[in-house]
Amino acid sequence: xxxxxxxxxxxxxxxxxxxxxxxxxxxxxxxxxxxxxxxxxxxxxxxxxxxxxxxxxxxxxxxxxxxxxxxxxxxxxxxxxxxxxxxxxxxxxxxxxxxxxxxxxxxxxxxxxxxxxxxxxxxxxxxxxxxxxxxxxxxxxxxxxxxxxxxxxxxxxxxxxxxxxxxxxxxxxxxxxxxxxxxxxxxxxxxxxxxxxxxxxxxxxxxxxxxxxxxxxxxxxxxxxxxxxxxxxxxxxxxxxxxxxxxxxxxxxxxxxxxxxxxxxxxxxxxxxxxxxxxxxxxxxxxxxxxxxxxxxxxxxxxxxxxxxxxxxxxxxxxxxxxxxxxxxxxxxxxxxxxxxxxxxxxxxxxxxxxxxxxxxxxxxxxxxxxxxxxxxxxxxxxxxxxxxxxxxxxxxxxxxxxxxxxxxxxxxxxxxxxxxxxxxxxxxxxxxxxxxxxxxxxxxxxxxxxxxxxxxxxxxxxxxxxxxxxxxxxxxxxxxxxxxxxxxxxxxxxxxxxxxxxxxxxxxxxxxxxxxxxxxxxxxxxxxxxxxxxxxxxxxxxxxxxxxxxxxxxxxxxxxxxxxxxxxxxxxxxxxxxxxxxxxxxxxxxxxxxxxxxxxxxxxxxxxxxxxxxxxxxxxxxxxxxxxxxxxxxxxxxxxxxxxxxxxxxxxxxxxxxxxxxxxxxxxxxxxxxxxxxxxxxxxxxxxxxxxxxxxxxxxxxxxxxxxxxxxxxxxxxxxxxxxxxxxxxxxxxxxxxxxxxxxxxxxxxxxxxxxxxxxxxxxxxxxxxxxxxxxxxxxxxxxxxxxxxxxxxxxxxxxxxxxxxxxxxxxxxxxxxxxxxxxxxxxxxxxxxxxxxxx
Amino acid sequence: xxxxxxxxxxxxxxxxxxxxxxxxxxxxxxxxxxxxxxxxxxxxxxxxxxxxxxxxxxxxxxxxxxxxxxxxxxxxxxxxxxxxxxxxxxxxxxxxxxxxxxxxx
Numbered sequence: 014x015x016x017x018x019x020x021x022x023x024x025x026x027x028x029x030x031x032x033x034x035x036x037x038x039x040x041x042x043x044x045x046x047x048x049x050x051x052x053x054x055x056x057x058x059x060x061x062x063x064x065x066x067x068x069x070x071x072x073x074x075x076x077x078x079x080x081x082x083x084x085x086x087x088x089x090x091x092x093x094x095x096x097x098x099x100x101x102x103x104x105x106x107x108x109x110x111x112x113x114x115x116x117x118x119x120x121x122x123x124x125x126x127x128x129x130x131x132x133x134x135x136x137x138x139x140x141x142x143x144x145x146x147x148x149x150x151x152x153x154x155x156x157x158x159x160x161x162x163x164x165x166x167x168x169x170x171x172x173x174x175x176x177x178x179x180x181x182x183x184x185x186x187x188x189x190x191x192x193x194x195x196x197x198x199x200x201x202x203x204x205x206x207x208x209x210x211x212x213x214x215x216x217x218x219x220x221x222x223x224x225x226x227x228x229x230x231x232x233x234x235x236x237x238x239x240x241x242x243x244x245x246x247x248x249x250x251x252x253x254x255x256x257x258x259x260x261x262x263x264x265x266x267x268x269x270x271x272x273x274x275x276x277x278x279x280x281x282x283x284x285x286x287x288x289x290x291x292x293x294x295x296x297x298x299x300x301x302x303x304x305x306x307x308x309x310x311x312x313x314x315x316x317x318x319x320x321x322x323x324x325x326x327x328x329x330x331x332x333x334x335x336x337x338x339x340x341x342x343x344x345x346x347x348x349x350x351x352x353x354x355x356x357x358x359x360x361x362x363x364x365x366x367x368x369x370x371x372x373x374x375x376x377x378x379x380x381x382x383x384x385x386x387x388x389x390x391x392x393x394x395x396x397x398x399x400x401x402x403x404x405x406x407x408x409x410x411x412x413x414x415x416x417x418x419x420x421x422x423x424x425x426x427x428x429x430x431x432x433x434x435x436x437x438x439x440x441x442x443x444x445x446x447x448x449x450x451x452x453x454x455x456x457x458x459x460x461x462x463x464x465x466x467x468x469x470x471x472x473x474x475x476x477x478x479x480x481x482x483x484x485x486x487x488x489x490x491x492x493x494x495x496x497x498x499x500x501x502x503x504x505x506x507x508x509x510x511x512x513x514x515x516x517x518x519x520x521x522x523x524x525x526x527x528x529x530x531x532x533x534x535x536x537x538x539x540x541x542x543x544x545x546x547x548x549x550x551x552x553x554x555x556x557x558x559x560x561x562x563x564x565x566x567x568x569x570x571x572x573x574x575x576x577x578x579x580x581x582x583x584x585x586x587x588x589x590x591x592x593x594x595x596x597x598x599x600x601x602x603x604x605x606x607x608x609x610x611x612x613x614x615x616x617x618x619x620x621x622x623x624x625x626x627x628x629x630x631x632x633x634x635x636x637x638x639x640x641x642x643x644x645x646x647x648x649x650x651x652x653x654x655x656x657x658x659x660x661x662x663x664x665x666x667x668x669x670x671x672x673x674x675x676x677x678x679x680x681x682x683x684x685x686x687x688x689x690x691x692x693x694x695x696x697x698x699x700x701x702x703x704x705x706x707x708x709x710x711x712x713x714x715x716x717x718x719x720x721x722x723x724x725x726x727x728x729x730x731x732x733x734x735x736x737x738x739x740x741x742x743x744x745x746x747x748x749x750x751x752x753x754x755x756x757x758x759x760x761x762x763x764x765x766x767x768x769x770x771x772x773x774x775x776x777x778x779x780x781x782x783x784x785x786x787x788x789x790x791x792x793x794x795x796x797x798x799x800x801x802x803x804x805x806x807x808x809x810x811x812x813x814x815x816x817x818x819x820x821x822x823x824x825x826x827x828x829x830x831x832x833x834x835x836x837x838x839x840x841x842x843x844x845x846x847x848x849x850x851x852x853x854x
Numbered sequence: 855x856x857x858x859x860x861x862x863x864x865x866x867x868x869x870x871x872x873x874x875x876x877x878x879x880x881x882x883x884x885x886x887x888x889x890x891x892x893x894x895x896x897x898x899x900x901x902x903x904x905x906x907x908x909x910x911x912x913x914x915x916x917x918x919x920x921x922x923x924x925x926x927x928x929x930x931x932x933x934x935x936x937x938x939x940x941x942x943x944x945x946x947x948x949x950x951x952x953x954x955x956x957x958x959x
Contacts, residue, residue, distance in 0.1 A: 220928070222930045222931055313934045313937065317941065324875055325871075328875070342953065345956055346881065349948050353945050353948055599863055707883070711886060712890055
């Protein structure tokens, strides 16, 4: 299925630019027609797809918001009934958070990162494509459900017990849980992709100290996604399992606790705000430097602020739960952390203001949107500090004040920066300049509309109007304010429509633009517009200036010409494969050449099969779902096929390209890095599971109920001991198998896998009750299932690696990855067995 | 060798905030367990444990910050590391102050 595109032309000299570009184009271009749509993996095309799809969802979410505003414009409106209204606000929040904001940032990152770092593509092009397909199909499930009238209706945070089977008996909540989990696969794919690409695929000589600020921001974002998304994925799985099989995780009558859902949701939900803000801030840093005509001041302190936000934002989640009856000291912890996070945020704001103050700002259209960002986001930040204060939070909780605050933060912190980014990078996407006139009018309509809608909404909230009510017949004091908000909403919508028209005019009627229309200094403008699929005909060498802080527009133009002439590294594509450079993460020294996969339909097939799994779960066809899992594993295992002929060698002597080894011959190649980063997300998921066990066993009111503790007899303890021994064996195999697979190491790994699976299955068989009976058994079964699944994953990896070795994949490429998974599975088996023993499960 | 350079740099940058995060989780867990009566600690003992954990964490972060200042990283990364260590110390002090003035449960 993989299409190896090879050039029929003879190798060219690096100083023949036209032939050089033709050669690259032959290797990198997509396929024609529908096959091109299905098989595309290039970062530029996939990034644009993400952004276009996200904008379509934004428009849909916006229409839903207008329907809400129509309903609220008068106190007794009968425009929609309460059931539809519940679906409207749930889908509006869900679409804007999960189907617009996160995919939009993923798209921007996928499109821009290789360009700003002087690379030709992201580290895992097939993973980018898989991410988009999962996003598109997961979003489609939600949309179809909405059109069918069975959209989720429990609010975008889907609190239990409202979302359990008793209170939401239809499939509305299942649609949310399964659809969002499907979409989140895309987010995890993007996080792995972004992290490894930033660390390993940069221009030679681009040391970490010379990393563009946009890449720093995206690195922080990706780290947050890796830690922040798994708790929600776990929560969604547990809630769906409760709904489908009646396991008792969130049912207080059976030892569970609905508050556990709130913890898992907000462990994701609050960092989510910063996951959305950081990429926007990265784009702002790029644009402000360009329009101020000077580098951003305080580069080091901004990098520090990014990482401070990454950490501090994980200490705020409970401020969404201040009213659930938490002791004062805990409230104070989270209140303090909530206030603290304002400090690094402010540092960035002041750095941007300082840059504009000390520079020579040009007031182009993107700067208008940036001004909108400053005014709106700062106001949202201030009300955020108000909400961080516990007494105020208690008064304002669940009122329209909170709705107003979050819209100020999200529109200020993400929508205005994205509007600025779209206008700024539109010449990059299209190769065309803006058509003058409409853009400013669109901005003013949006700006007036946003403040018209949400400024007065603060007051509505302070007057006591709760969120999510569809009528308010007994409160005439809210009437005028709601009418103003509704009028503001429609003005805002008119502004967005005008913005879309403006972009359409630019796309179809804009004049062709030259290479660097904004006179920027970042590498993304060192290529022709719109950029070719391979970005650069040759990649920057260590002796070329690539630092956005020291480059000037004229020097960037000279660099662009040099690279287009093929005077950098990896000029052209003489080997007929897609190549980019792998560097040392810290020093930027060239380490190897990555051979990247070409067009393939495997990502689309994988996503379709995952979609089949989710649809089967939704319909209750669990055997079909199980078959889909097997199919997904089989397709994933087929991804190990060599991506290019260069890997089809069993030679012990590594092939070299420009003196560098090809990536399959590297001990720490891209596979090793991707797997390591994925394990970070996996660790976060397992830690969330342990948190669930600890929370329920300590806090859940019905935990010590009628159910009998496991007796801890000889046999159950023996089963746990076997699991632990299996874990220890796998750990040893992991440590042993860092370099090469030996027969002894393989035997150790197989023994470990079998012991973990057998021990976990035996423990499950000896449980004293069913998971539907009590939360104690439910969490025990969840941990055991986690261990068995990991043993099965290891088994699949072993089979795939064995097949890979037969078809020519270098052992060194798979050995390191296997070692990581041996070690990880061993560790979780040990910790899991210990947790089960200690918690007397 | 190369991995250790990355590890060294990551530790220089993030060790303080990692410790802050660890302390935050432990303090919240200890507090939750104490209030649920899971540890059998008296109010005073719980408060002493919290203060002790807080001071211990603060001490370790300060020590790590001093060590990080001596690590062999580029001047710019060293400056960033310094800002981050100061942030970690400030965050630990600020978020921990309530332990001194509020009743645990």
